Amino acid sequence: MTLFGIAWRNIRQRGLNSALTVLSLALGVALVVATLVTGNVVQQAFASGTGLGYNMIIGAKGSPLQLVLNSVYYISRPIENIPWGVYEEFLPANRRDDGRDGRFASSTAVAVPICMGDYWQGYRVIGTNAAMFDRLTRGGGRPYRFAAGRNLRDENYFEGVVGAAVAARYGMKLGDEFSPTHGADDGPKHDPFKLVGILERTDTPVDRGVFVNMEGFYLQDGHAKPIDDDKPNKPAEPGSGQTAEAGIPVDVGGTKPLRKIQREVTSILLETASAAGLLPELTAMGVRTAINEGRDAQAALPIGEIRQLLDLFVRPLELLLLLITAMVVVVSAVGILVSMVGSTLERKRDVAIMRALGARRGHVLSTVLVEAVLLAVAGGLAGWLLGHLLVGAIGPWIATNAGVSAGVLSAAPQAELLLVPFIVGLAILAGILPAVAAYRTDVARWLQGPG
Amino acid sequence: MDAPSVISLSDVRKTFPVPGGEPLTVLDVDRFEVAGGEQVSLEGRSGSGKSTLLNVISGILRPDRGSVVVDGLDLTRFNEATRDRIRADKLGMVFQSFNLLPGFTALENVLVAMSFGTGRPDRSRAESLLASVGLAHRLSHRPAHLSIGEQQRVAVARALANRPRAILADEPTASIDPAHQQQVIDLLRNTCREQGVALLIVTHSPEVASQFERRIRIEDFNRAARAGRPEATGGRPEATAGRPEATGGRPATAGGGRQ
Incomplete structure (x- = not known):
């Protein structure tokens, strides 16, 4: 079995716990994506003067x-x-x-x-x-x-x-x-x-x-x-x-x-x-x-005024929203940490068994980190999809009330691409503590019997 | 000893630090050997160093001095990662209680062990190993859905996953009701015999020990155990210090301790 296979099994073993962790991260990411995409669509529409046939x-x-x-x-x-x-x-x-x-x-x-x-x-x-x-x-x-x-x-x-x-x-x-x-x-x-x-x-x-x-x-x-x-x-x-x-x-x-x-x-x-x-x-x-x-x-000059409006109000507001939603993602990442630390005791016995079977310390460290990354990627992907669906769902409302078009396929490519390493980085950070705990598991102690 | 040794310890000493006191010597062995294909039972009172001995042989613990040779490789010369790999390749481990990975199916428990060895996980070999212990129909069952006897059979199949030279079994019948104990012992002995694998089994049960041609007591070759000090098991001396000694010990039988 590969590291991914082992990590995936560990995730499945704590099914409900893992699902809730993914859900929590997905909701956070969905909010971030929706904010990024909507902000980007509004900014583009304003900044490029979409809909203006006059200067x-x-x-x-x-x-x-x-x-x-x-x-x-x-x-x-x-x-x-x-x-x-x-x-x-x-x-x-x-x-x-x-x-x-x-x-x-x-x-x-x-x-x-x-x-x-x-x-x-x-x-x-x-x-x-x-x-x-x-x-x-x-x-x-x-x-x-x-x-x-x-x-x-x-x-x-x-x-x-x-x-x-x-x-x-x-x-x-x-x-x-x-x-x-x-x-x-x-x-x-x-x-x-x-x-x-x-x-x-x-x-x-x-x-x-x-x-x-x-x-x-x-x-x-x-x-x-x-x-x-x-x-x-x-x-x-x-x-x-x-x-x-x-x-x-x-x-x-x-x-x-x-x-x-x-x-x-x-x-x-x-x-x-x-x-x-x-x-x-x-x-x-x-x-x-x-x-x-x-x-x-x-x-x-409408374009100049709109740019000024963006600089003065829209961008700071967007930044604030983004900060808030980023905090939500960080809280979700803490959820991963809590979930994984919470299962540390349960994990130690499994780690000791694997180590006794010949797993290197690096193996168990990597397995736990891969597990954290898998949870993060799953939560991130689900959140990304959910975020775009959310934008699609509120798109008509935005179009009606703000006059700009936002749909499922609207995107903020640069920011969304940055989101990927951000989430993976957070997951690795969240996984480090339980990974180190797994790394340091005392095999002899956890396998010992009464004799 | 007709066959060459697959496990050989010489001049091995293992101590554990004691907070505020002298280091506690748990293992002090001049010489201990298990030949290829040989089946040995190891008895001894609680805290006499049996588990520490297994941990030293498997490379989980490194002795303070001496050499621990497994299939020609002196473990004391290697770093931990290499010892881990040697353990995965050369030794099979069967623990007391069940010690299967609970989130993995019977087949996956065997495949996991394969993934730590130098070879690639071989699904068909894993299936045939499980079939050989009578579990062909239980491949996709998780430990929770297996009986205790079935779990130990998975453990035996898992121990054989990487074609080891020896199996170290630490009280494999301790958690099993007497009715099933003999089945597990028979399974271990027969499987090891068929595969030409040496077997070193730690047991508290005289009934189990008496079935082995070579039955030894740890006190026979571990000077630290003979000294009668309260000793550690599994590298945690403080856990057992002062623990009342077990009374199930029997006199060493003839042939015990190849010293």
Whole structure:
């Protein structure tokens, strides 16, 4: 029999004891793996800017992080709104009343306005236009796709599309109507929007978004900016014949849009283009500097803010979690030690028999260490599998609540690989004491009879 | 002595330290030999050094002086690891009580012993050894599921695992009811005879001892035992110091002690 065979027999001999030791270690390792994998997935999603098809966010002055959290992740509250005029600075001449290119038009590849402040069933309602899904990408050049239906059409004011998580949770289907509420879930109800599209799952915060045509959004109570002029502070009635302002789509149903002067946007998602003779990075820097020097808005770089968020909060938190879970593994390793030391007396007699049969001290030392390592490997493997199953089980919850994708196959390869020598090392440490006790077993004493 | 010695001790002395006192001499033997294929019973009162003698012969204990030659190899010249290997290869051990490894099946108990020798564990030989002691149908049974007699048969098969030159049996019938004692003795003697293996059996039983052609008492060749001091067994003098001596001793028979 090999050392492994003998060690395996010893483990089986103390079946329940061994099983409980393995279970305890497996639970500890599962926690560590789940923490590592989830942390890694979240970090990667944040750090690589997964789901971002733009490189800058323009919003009200204030905390750039809050702007990013609000505009990218649909968490935290909007800072304030910015004037419609800021948005127009990114538009070409044909979409402006003055017939001239906006100040940043030449540096703009795509600029998508978003308006926030409404909710539907706890999800953020985002007023935007068709460019959100037509011209922005999910990041990495991947376009948005619809699992059912189609994108918003700018000329259909009361249409909406929803992210995959929203549709799945409420079993929504095309043609359903939904009425956002103003300011909070229990706020006043707005007009209904008709669902025309359900997005494919993107594993980004978009999955948790309810998107409506911003023209329809503007026409809801409380969404028009009060102005001091003699014109009525409410949308024009359908069929009133009012001419649309430049760049404002005309509703096929004849609903009059809100006047530009009454409009604000919460933020603008901007993908910069290369201005003539400039590298894209320099263009972005120029736009950012120009906006930040102005009084109306700020420009935030989402990737930079997210990295800062990670460095400030997520990584320390992850480290703390990791420390706690590592302690759990250490406690489990102590379990191995206790289990093996507990059987030392029982083991001594067996060791004495083996030594009398010719086993070298090295044999018995190795056998006990191999036994500890086998227990650790079994617990480690079981824990590793369990950890990934755990991530798979909570993956949908993470995707829904954090907008990042985590599944059974998600991994944190480097950290997980480090876990292997860590556990084996711990097992060897835990095995040393009983191994040395076995090594020093006094054969003559343990075999002696009364004569 | 017709056959050459398979076990040969000369001028062997073994003492044990006593806390705060003079070292206790347990073994003081000028000469002791067992020939190849010979069967010897060894008697002696409790604490007379029988187990220490077996431990010295098997290399578990190293004497303070003298030579212990097993199949031509002087154990005193080797380190512990080499003595262990020699023990695994040259000697079979049968202990009193059951002393099988409880977590291992009958077959595995034999295979374990093989794994400590220089050869590779040979499953078919292990099976045939167990078959030769009448346990072909009990290979996969653990000791707890074997009768006491069956356990001792496994122990005999295990002792023969590495084709030893001699078997050292330390009171192999001590824990067995009288009805089964004779079966174990017959098994040991017959198996050793068939395999050409020498047998040195320590026993307290005159009935057992009387069956051997060569029946010796340790007091006949161990000066330390003759001195009548309370002595240690198994390398633990303090454990037996002051222990009342056994009364089962018998006078040495003719031919005892090849000195």
